Amino acid sequence: MVSELQQRMQDSFREHVNEEYIMDCMRCGFCLPACPTYLATNQDETHSPRGRIALMKAMREGDVVWDGSVEEAFDVCLGCRACEPACPAGVQYGALIEETRVAIQHVKPQSLKEKGIRNVAFNHLFADQKKMATTVKLVQFYQKSGLQKITRKIGFLELFPPFMKEMESVLPIIETNKNKNKNTASLPIPRKINVAFFTGCLMDTLFQETNRKTIALLERLGAQVFIPKEQQCCGALHGHSGELAKGVQNARINIDAFDSDEYDYIVNNAGGCGAFLSEYEKHLHSDKLYNEKASGFSKKTIDISSLLIKLGMSELLKKGIAESNSIVTYQDSCHLRNVNRVFLEPRLLLQDVPGFEYKELIDAESCCGSAGIYNLLQPEMAKRILDAKMKGVKDLQPAVIVTSNPGCLMQMQVGVQREGLEKEMKVLHIVDFLFDVVEKNKL
Amino acid sequence: MEEHIKKRFSEIVGAQHIKSSQAQLLAYSYDATANFQSTPDLVISPENLEEIIEIVKLCSKESIPIISRGSGTNLAAGTVPTQGGIVILFNRMNQIVELDKANLTITVQPGVITQVISNYVEQNGLFYPPDPSSMKISTIGGNVSENSGGLRGLKYGVTKDYVRALTVVLPNGSVLKTGGKLAKDVAGYDLTSLLVGSEGTLGIITEITLKLIPLPVHKKTGIAYFHSLEDAAETVSAIIADKIIPVTLEFMDRGTMDAVEDFMKIGLPKDAEAMLLMEQDGDVELVERDLQNMIDIAIEKGAKSTAIAASAEEADLLKTGRRAALSALARKRPTTILEDATVPRSEIANMVRAIQAIAKKYNVQISTFGHAGDGNLHPTCLTDVRDLEEMNRVEQALEEIFHVAISLGGTITGEHGVGEMKAPYLEWKIGESGIQLMRQIKQAVDPLNIMNPGKVFAKEKKMRLVIQHGE
Numbered sequence: 058m059v060s061e062l063q064q065r066m067q068d069s070f071r072e073h074v075n076e077e078y079i080m081d082c083m084r085c086g087f088c089l090p091a092c093p094t095y096l097a098t099n100q101d102e103t104h105s106p107r108g109r110i111a112l113m114k115a116m117r118e119g120d121v122v123w124d125g126s127v128e129e130a131f132d133v134c135l136g137c138r139a140c141e142p143a144c145p146a147g148v149q150y151g152a153l154i155e156e157t158r159v160a161i162q163h164v165k166p167q168s169l170k171e172k173g174i175r176n177v178a179f180n181h182l183f184a185d186q187k188k189m190a191t192t193v194k195l196v197q198f199y200q201k202s203g204l205q206k207i208t209r210k211i212g213f214l215e216l217f218p219p220f221m222k223e224m225e226s227v228l229p230i231i232e233t234n235k236n237k238n239k240n241t242a243s244l245p246i247p248r249k250i251n252v253a254f255f256t257g258c259l260m261d262t263l264f265q266e267t268n269r270k271t272i273a274l275l276e277r278l279g280a281q282v283f284i285p286k287e288q289q290c291c292g293a294l295h296g297h298s299g300e301l302a303k304g305v306q307n308a309r310i311n312i313d314a315f316d317s318d319e320y321d322y323i324v325n326n327a328g329g330c331g332a333f334l335s336e337y338e339k340h341l342h343s344d345k346l347y348n349e350k351a352s353g354f355s356k357k358t359i360d361i362s363s364l365l366i367k368l369g370m371s372e373l374l375k376k377g378i379a380e381s382n383s384i385v386t387y388q389d390s391c392h393l394r395n396v397n398r399v400f401l402e403p404r405l406l407l408q409d410v411p412g413f414e415y416k417e418l419i420d421a422e423s424c425c426g427s428a429g430i431y432n433l434l435q436p437e438m439a440k441r442i443l444d445a446k447m448k449g450v451k452d453l454q455p456a457v458i459v460t461s462n463p464g465c466l467m468q469m470q471v472g473v474q475r476e477g478l479e480k481e482m483k484v485l486h487i488v489d490f491l492f493d494v495v496e497k498n499k500l
Numbered sequence: 501m502e503e504h505i506k507k508r509f510s511e512i513v514g515a516q517h518i519k520s521s522q523a524q525l526l527a528y529s530y531d532a533t534a535n536f537q538s539t540p541d542l543v544i545s546p547e548n549l550e551e552i553i554e555i556v557k558l559c560s561k562e563s564i565p566i567i568s569r570g571s572g573t574n575l576a577a578g579t580v581p582t583q584g585g586i587v588i589l590f591n592r593m594n595q596i597v598e599l600d601k602a603n604l605t606i607t608v609q610p611g612v613i614t615q616v617i618s619n620y621v622e623q624n625g626l627f628y629p630p631d632p633s634s635m636k637i638s639t640i641g642g643n644v645s646e647n648s649g650g651l652r653g654l655k656y657g658v659t660k661d662y663v664r665a666l667t668v669v670l671p672n673g674s675v676l677k678t679g680g681k682l683a684k685d686v687a688g689y690d691l692t693s694l695l696v697g698s699e700g701t702l703g704i705i706t707e708i709t710l711k712l713i714p715l716p717v718h719k720k721t722g723i724a725y726f727h728s729l730e731d732a733a734e735t736v737s738a739i740i741a742d743k744i745i746p747v748t749l750e751f752m753d754r755g756t757m758d759a760v761e762d763f764m765k766i767g768l769p770k771d772a773e774a775m776l777l778m779e780q781d782g783d784v785e786l787v788e789r790d791l792q793n794m795i796d797i798a799i800e801k802g803a804k805s806t807a808i809a810a811s812a813e814e815a816d817l818l819k820t821g822r823r824a825a826l827s828a829l830a831r832k833r834p835t836t837i838l839e840d841a842t843v844p845r846s847e848i849a850n851m852v853r854a855i856q857a858i859a860k861k862y863n864v865q866i867s868t869f870g871h872a873g874d875g876n877l878h879p880t881c882l883t884d885v886r887d888l889e890e891m892n893r894v895e896q897a898l899e900e901i902f903h904v905a906i907s908l909g910g911t912i913t914g915e916h917g918v919g920e921m922k923a924p925y926l927e928w929k930i931g932e933s934g935i936q937l938m939r940q941i942k943q944a945v946d947p948l949n950i951m952n953p954g955k956v957f958a959k960e961k962k963m964r965l966v967i968q969h970g971e
Contacts, residue, residue, distance in 0.1 A: 080834035080884075085532045085827040086573045086637045090613075100591040101527075102572065103519070108527035115526050126521030145763045145827035 059122050065164045066123035070116040073160035074153065079117070081148045082110045088140035088150075093424045094133050097441045104133050106140035106150050113157055128165075131157055133438055135431055136297050137391035137424035142398065151396065152339075155296055162299030249279035252364065253320040253357075255311070255334060257327045258290040259463045270492035271326050271361060277495065278368035287314035291325075293333035293392075297429050301340070308337045309347055312354045323354065326361040326488055328390025328462035329429065332397055334358045360393055361488060362402040362461065370406060370491070377411030377498035383456035385413040385490070388446075388469055390462035391424045403461055403487055410494050413457070419449035427468030439468075447472045450482075458484045501541035505562055509544055509586070512554045517592065519543035528569065528587045529580070532634075533921055534835050535885050536577035540567065540587040547592045549667065549675065549706045556704065557673040559586065565953050568700040570611070570642025573634040575838065576919025578646065578699050583953045588704065590641055596620060597707065603681040605664055607709045610641025617710070627715040629656035632915070633823040641705050647697030649915030651819065654873035655747045655781075656713075658915065660696040665709035668695055670702075671946040681709060694941070699917050700952040702945045719747065719781035720791050721815035724798035724806045725772035729753055729856065729868075732774035733849035735801040736872045739778075740845055742797060744790050748779035749873025750822050756869040756880075759828035760821045768821070772804060776872065777822055779815070825869045826880060833865065833882035839898055841905035842914030845875040854904045855879045862897040864890070876914035899962065902928060923958035 059067075088106040089095050095105040102108040103126075112130055115121040131154070138151045252275055260268050272282045288311050292304030311334075315323050325331040338355035341347040359367075385407050394400045400422065407415045426432055426442035450458065450472065458473070460466045469484045485493075494500070510518050519525070520542055529539040541564075546552050559566050565585025572579055581587055590611030597607040599621065606621060606628070614635040621628050631650035632638055638648070644666070649658040665679035678691040695702060726732040736749055752760065754773050761768040768775070776798065780790040795806045809815035821828075830836045843851045852868065855877070859866040870877035879901055881894045902912045902925050912918075912925050927935050939957060942949075 077834070081830065083532070083534065083827060083830035083836050084530055084572075085830070086571055086634065087824065087827050089571060089637050100571070100589075101519075101524075103521075103524045103527040105527070108523075111530060112523055112526055121522050121526055124522055126523035130523040130527075145760075145824035146830035147763065147828075 062164065063122040063124075066161070067116060067119055069160040069164045070113065070157070073163070074113050074117060074156045076117065078149050078153050078156075079110055079114045081146055082107065083146055084111070085146070087145055088143050088148075091139040091143035091423075093135060093137060093139065093426070093442050094438060096423075097438065097445065103130050106134075106144075106148075109134060109157075110148070110150070110153060113153060116160075128161070131161065133435060135391070135424050135426070135428040135442075137428055138395040139391060139422065139424065141395050151336075155299075155301055158297070158299030159301050160299075250281070250368065251283065251319050251321050252280045253283045253285060253315050253317070253323045255288060255291070255315070255323055255325040255330065255358075256284060257325060257330045257463075260327050260330075264463050264466075264486065267326065267486045267488050271324075271488045274365065274370070274488060274492055274495065275324070275368070278365065278370060278373065280364075280368060283320065285314040285317075289314075291330040291333045293329050294429050296333060296340075304333070305340050308333075308340060308351070309344075312337060312341075312347060312350050315354060315357075316350060320357060322359045322364055323357045324359055324361055324364050326461070326486070328360065328393030328397075329464060331358060331360045332392030332395075335397055360397060360399050360402070360461065362406055363399055365406060365491070366402050371409045373500050374406065374409040374411065374491075374494065376500055377494065379412035379498070381412070381414040383413050384416050384453065385410060385457045385459060386416055386418040386450075386453055386455040387421055387459045387487075388418060388425055388465055389422050390460065390465050391428070393461050394422060403459065406487065406491065407459060410491070411498055412494070416453060416455065418453055418455070418458070420446070421449075425465050425468045425472070427462075427464035429464060432464075432468060432471075443468060443472045443475075447476050451476065451478070454481070456482055457490060458482060459487050459490050460484065461487050501564070505558070505564070506542060508558055509542060509555065512558070513544055513546050513551050517545040517547070519545075528572070528589075531569075531572040531574040531577065531579040533575055533577040533580065533919070534837050536580045536582070536920065538580055538582045538584070540581040541584050543587045543589060545589045545592045549669070552588070552669050552704055552706055553673050553675065555586070555588065556669050556671065559950050560671060560673060560948060563948055563950060565950055566700075566704065567952050568610075568641065568645065568704050570639030570645075571613075571634075571637045573638050573642070574646065574919060575840070575916040576913065576921040578917050578919035578952070578955055579642075580920065582920055585950075585953075590639060593706070594639075599624060599626075600681060601626075604712045604714075605681045605709050606712055607665075607707060608640055609707060610639060610644070610705050612640050614638050614640055614643055621712055622715055625715050626712040628662065628710060628712055630659045630662060633826070640708055640710075644696055644705055644708055645698065645700050646917040647915070649871065649874075649876060651748045651750060651822065651871065653871055653876070653915070654749055655745050660693060662711045663692055663696050663708065664711050666692055666695055666705055667707035668703040668705050671948065671951050676703065679709070697917065699919065699955050701942060701956055702951060704951075716781035718784045718787045719779060719815075720787050721748075721777065721779045721809040721818060722791050722795050722806065723809070723818060724776045724778070724795065724803040725769055726774045726776070726798075727772070727802060727804050729774045729852050730849055731802045732776050733852045733872065735776060735798045735803070736848050737846055738797045738801060739794050740873070742793065744780075744793060746778055746780045746790060746794065746873060748777060748819075748871075750777040750870070751775070751872035751877070752777075752822065752825060752869040753867055755832070755865075755867035755882075756825050756829060759831050759867070760825055762831055763824055763828040764817065764821045766817050766821055769805070777818055779819075822869070826878065829867055829880050829882060832867075834884045834886070836880055836882055837894060837898065838878050838880040839901055840876070840878060840913040840916040841901050841910060842874075842876040843905055843908045843910035845873065847908040847910065848872055848875055848877070850908060851875075851877060851905065851910070854908075855901060858897050858900050858904070862893040862900075864894050864897045866897065871914075874914075875910065899925070918956045920955050923954075923956055924960060924962040926956065926958065927961050 098104045289307045292307035295304035335355050335358045337351040341351035426439035432439035525539045528543045530537045565583045567581045567587045569579045593609040594611035595609050599606050629652045632648040643659050647660045668676045757768045778794045780787045865882040868879045883894045
């Protein structure tokens with residue numbers, strides 16, 4: 058007997074999940090070795106891209122009915138999209154999993170925990186920059202007031218799931234920065250290139266320092282940096298979790314906010330945001346009002362590493378003189394690598410950093426398990442993936458692990474802390490690392 | 501499947517090594533063959549020989565079909581559980597057991613990924629040549645069961661040329677050990693050869709000993725682009741006639757090059773009708789001489805341009821592109837159905853011409869690539885399973901390709917196996933007495949027909965096409 062919910066779920070899959078995209082998959086299996094969850098489950102086809110696409114097809118065609126096992130198979134996907142560059146047939150897996158999540162979201166009553174996390178995240182924090190700022194102020198108060206110390210001491214956090222507890226401990230120290238909202242457009246700097254900065258909601262609040270240093274580096278290389286005030290969260294987290302319509306609404310706001318011929322580039326320093334920004338074009342393809350503007354926006358979008366290279370960062374770094382001694386390594390941001398196909402640029406920069414020797418981390422291209430809010434929703438799988446990642450870190454023993462995305466940064470910090478390596482190595486955003494190098498070497 | 505039987509299986513391997521949910525069963529209902537799908541009753545991951553013996557005994561007692569599955573990259577529906585039953589996985593039997601440098605052999609469990617073996621032996625200065633295009637994904641157990649070929653088949657042969665010994669659980673639960681670390685062994689029938697390529701229909705392979713050879717010191721890769729398929733095919737024949745045996749002599753037509761270029765962006769030209777990828781390995785002097793000779797022959801046969809890969813990385817990119825050819829072709833249409841027709845290498849040009857004529861005759865889109873040097877072509881029909889009328893024409897075209905291949909002295913499958921997909925055509929190749937003998941062997945070894953039933957032997961055979969001459 059197919060229940061009413063199961064019937065509605067099948068209808069929802071038919072409505073939302075594109076059959077043509079499914080048909081692109083010819084089931085060759087070339088995606089399997091690229092999929093972190095397939096590898097972390099000792100090759101469970103259920104947790105592979107090929108398996109999930111077969112399951113989407115089966116849901117559409119009624120070969121399976123919605124149940125816990127089907128739901129789990131989709132939930133376990135990180136959405137890292139490592140399968141896309143590996144796929145010779147060009148299957149748009151990212152679009153498929155997003156559509157799947159939309160299909161599920163339309164029908165399925167969420168669990169209380171998930172509902173809570175989603176509600177706070179999507180309807181409040183990430184939808185509204187002011188609320189995000191308020192929350193961050195609370196975090197700031199929590200840290201500065203000594204409350205953090207007390208809470209830790211009395212074990213209040215024992216009440217939370219272990220992973221949440223670990224995430225709390227790696228929250229960055231938030232600096233009070235009075236200049237945060239200053240629009241630097243008014244500063245008289247000789248024009249070389251005009252860069253509009255997409256600050257990102259997490260980056261603009263929890264990682265404010267990184268944003269300040271991003272601006273400083275760009276200006277050091279002669280760029281003029283603008284920060285359009287009306288910008289909102291990019292919408293990626295909504296999109297990845299079945300709330301695509303909300304994500305696309307944010308896209309429209311951002312496209313309007315950055316709509317100026319003055320800007321040569323729209324730069325971001327968070328891999329997850331950057332990928333979604335570059336896909337505005339795709340998401341607004343059939344929006345007559347926005348499709349052209351979206352295309353212009355996506356074309357101008359660039360990640361910070363690529364822009365720094367264009368502006369001559371490598372040459373600047375090469376002026377530094379220090380002998381190579383410490384090891385620096387890099388953990389890819391999945392979306393920067395798999396969607397924007399940027400992986401060479403951060404490595405090129407790191408290879409030129411004076412005083413450090415760049416060494417490749419084993420499986421650096423494979424997801425660390427952060428994946429947006431995945432580590433909160435799927436803590437066990439996230440842990441398994443992170444444990445494998447940390448094995449490589451322990452073998453390499455770097456002094457610095459560099460990342461390009463706030464989620465990866467915090468996840469790698471959790472890993473370092475879990476292994477008790479926090480005295481031996483630091484986890485840094487590429488901007489923070491490069492900024493410190495420039496300062497220290499007086500470049 | 502009844503609950504008490506499921507319970508028995510979980511007692512054998514442990515409940516955590518059994519998959520039985522709806523999503524899990526669906527994930528093991530297919531392989532890489534278009535248009536075949538069927539869910540198993542249970543998916544089981546045993547840890548060792550003893551557990552497999554117990555599983556087989558239970559299946560034998562209860563007449564439950566057993567489908568051994570590696571990574572599910574089969575291209576002839578050989579690993580689709582079309583009769584239900586249990587799928588056995590080897591994800592927990594994926595260890596390299598021993599590298600024997602004195603005897604130049606490696607002993608492995610069936611679940612090891614082929615590429616892992618290749619990398620491991622090369623780190624030790626040794627070489628395992630068979631390299632099917634899916635070697636990054638496929639397991640050695642799957643390769644042995646299908647007698648897989650690859651890009652290096654021309655010079656080094658295929659999987660069967662490297663299998664020295666096997667441990668196999670037979671359908672009655674007894675254990676057979678064939679061969680040994682021996683270069684010579686004529687003690688009775690060659691059971692190793694019988695089992696290699698038997699597609700899981702005779703038993704379950706639990707351990708494999710492979711022959712290794714020294715790693716060639718040098719290799720070099722060249723490419724030639726042509727104005728026509730015929731020029732490329734004639735170049736192949738001329739190279740072989742000139743007594744050059746390269747490691748690799750791969751062919752791609754215009755359509756395949758387009759698809760690969762879309763995926764890889766390696767700069768394949770848009771104005772060539774065909775290309776050959778040529779590689780030689782061995783001593784420096786031999787490699788340089790052979791590669792230069794091959795390039796010269798290509799130019800003589802009208803190549804529009806030729807090049808030599810500047811670095812190992814560039815050569816690897818070209819080979820990776822070739823390995824991805826089939827999947828890349830899937831970009832063009834919703835369904836790709838590929839064939840594996842193989843002819844004596846002297847007939848390559850005739851076969852290529854025939855494929856072009858057949859595509860035209862049935863108005864179907866066929867792109868061809870393959871191991872031209874060993875006569876093994878992969879004409880691939882780009883189609884849409886949802887269009888029944890077109891599928892009908894595709895089937896006719898493929899049947900005619902089989903027919904032509906056989907009449908040129910070739911076969912219906914060179915390296916992918918018969919599986920269920922090509923079972924109806926097997927008799928075309930081996931005749932009635934061939935089928936009868938194979939059936940008798942199957943009946944003797946597996947009287948209950950529990951080992952991968954429905955594969956190799958068809959329920960209904962296809963009537964051989966009657967081709968009117970002068971068409």
